[in-house]
Amino acid sequence: MKKITTIVAVLCFSLVTQPTWAKSVKEASIxxxxxxxxxxxxxxxxxxxxxAKIEEAxxxxLSVLKDPESAQFRNVFITTPTQGTAVCGEVNAKNSYGGFTGFQYFITGGLRGFGTTIEKPSSETGIYMMEWCLANEPKN
Structure with missing residues (x-):
């Protein structure tokens, strides 16, 4: 219960501290x-x-896909921004018509059914997502 309360508190804080308007899709995406x-x-x-973090991610x-059994992952990595941890990568899975969607970018905070965003690489948000992920990828 403490974990759920903490997660809800983090989300509420995030929503309150973000401006109610966004100057651009990029700012809203970030x-x-x-x-x-x-x-x-x-x-x-x-x-x-x-x-273990990657498996949970x-x-x-998988919890937000139409056909989780068909999922294929690639280029999955953990990001380390200054305030938190996220997992980024690409996923390809079947849609409700039974066809594969093509690899799409994802970012997740690891909570099943919530806190996961999947975007097409050609979308504006998808482009900003991968830029953000790569900028926060740990340097070895």
């Missing part, structure tokens, strides 16, 4: 990605290693 990372800082704390993505 606000969503930052909120996702704040959510992830709570969700992923119980996982000790990166592999994949489970979160």
């Amino acid at each position: 606000a969503v990605f930052e909120s996702t990372a704040k959510l992830g800082s709570t969700t992923f704390t119980e996982f000790n290693d990166d592999a 994949k489970a979160a993505v």
Whole structure:
């Protein structure tokens, strides 16, 4: 129960601290990605290693797909922005017509059924998502 309360508090804080208007799609998108990372800082704390975080993130993505059994993942990595943790990558899965959608970008804070965004690479939000993810990818 404490975890759920913390997650709700983080989301409420994120919504309150974001401006009620956005100057652009990019600003609105970045606000969503930052909120996702704040959510992830709570969700992923119980996982000790990166592999477990990635598996939990994949489970979160699967929970919002029409056909989770068909999912294919690639280029999955953990981001480390200054305020949180998020997992980014690409997923391809079947839609409700039974055809594959093509690989799409995703970002998740790891909470199943919530805090996950999937966007087409050609969409404006998808472009900003991958830019944000790559900018916050840990440098080895």
